[in-house]
Amino acid sequence: MSRTVYVNGEYLPEEDAKVSVFDRGFLFADGVYEVTSVLGGKLLDFAGHAKRLERSLSELDMVAPVDMDALLDIHRELVRLNDLDEGMIYLQITRGADRDRDFVFPDPEKVPATIVLFTQAKALADSPAAKTGIKVIGIEDLRWGRRDIKTVQLLYPSMGKMMAKAAGVDDAWLIEDGHVTEGTSNNAYIVKGARIITRHLGNEILHGITRAAVLRFAREAQMQVEERAFSIEEAKAADEAFITSASTFVMPVVEIDGVALGDGAPGPVATQLREIYLDESRKSAV
Ligand code: PDD
Secondary structure, three states: OOOEEEEOOEEEEHHHOOOOOOEHHHHHOOEEEEEEEEEOOEEOOHHHHHHHHHHHHHHOOOOOOOOHHHHHHHHHHHHHHOOOOOEEEEEEEEOOEOOOOOOOOOOOOOOOOEEEEEEEEOOOOOOHHHHHOEEEEEEEOOOOOOOOOOEOOOHHHHHHHHHHHHOOOOEEEEEEOOEEEEEOOEEEEEEEOOEEEEOOOOOOOOOOHHHHHHHHHHHHOOOEEEEOOOEHHHHHOOOEEEEEEOOOEEEEEEEEOOEEOOOOOOOHHHHHHHHHHHHHHHHHOO
C-alpha cells in the first residue's frame, strides 16, 4: 500500500506527490528540515522540534508556510492516514520554486515556500543496535559553519556515513580543530567517572532536541553534566560513550577508531539514560 504524503496543503499518494524542478531545495539545498519520532502513534517532543524549526526558518529569512498548531495537525493526520505506530515524520520546508535558477532569494510574497511531510515506519524503541552498541570512527568535520541551522545540506554527513561503512563501522564522529563536534546525524557524548561530557552549544553543532531532553533527565537523576569540547583521544580513553538523536534516542557507542571503550559493551550510564528517555518521552508524547 502506498504512503500518504503531505505536499503544499494536500494529502496525496506518494506516487502523485511532486515538487518543481525549480524548487530551491533541489537547486540550492535552500531548505530546512525536522525529524520527529513517533512511539505508540504519538509524537515525541513536538514542541521542541517546532521551536527549532521556527528558529531555522528565521535564521534563513524564510517564512513558515503554516503556523505551528497547523503543523501539529498535519503531523497527527499523517500518523492517522498511514496508521503509523512507530517511526518518524520527516518535514521539509524550502524557499519554494522560483521562475528560474537565481542565487538571489525570491520575494516570499511572490514565491511561496514548499512544504513536504512524510512518514517512515521503523522499530525505534526495540532497536537491536541499542543492545550491542555501535562503532564509530573520527573524520574531519568539513561542513559549513552554521550547523545550528537544520538545513538539508547533508552531502558531507552522507559521505561520512559512507566512510564509516567503508571502514566497517556504523557511524563517524566529526572532528574540528582537534575536538569532536558531533556525529554525522546525532550529538556525541562521552562518560568519564561520574561525568557526562558533551560539546557545548554554538554554531558548530545542531542543538539536538533529544540532547536537551537527555541532559535534563541526567541532571534530574543527579548525574554530573559537563558541556564542553573534548578530543577524540579523550573519547578513546573514556569509560563509555553514546549518541542521541530523534531516530536513535540514546544509542551506546562501544568502539572509537578501533579502540573498545570499557568492556566493549553498552555502558551503564547510556543504558540507564536510554531507559529514562524512553519512559519520560512516552509519558509526554502528544
Ligand atoms: N538528525 N546533530 C545532527 C548533525 C543531526 O542531523 C541530528 C538529527 C542531531 C540530533 O538532533 P535531534 O535530537 O533533534 O534529532 C544532531 C536527524 C535525526 C536526521 O537527520 O535524520
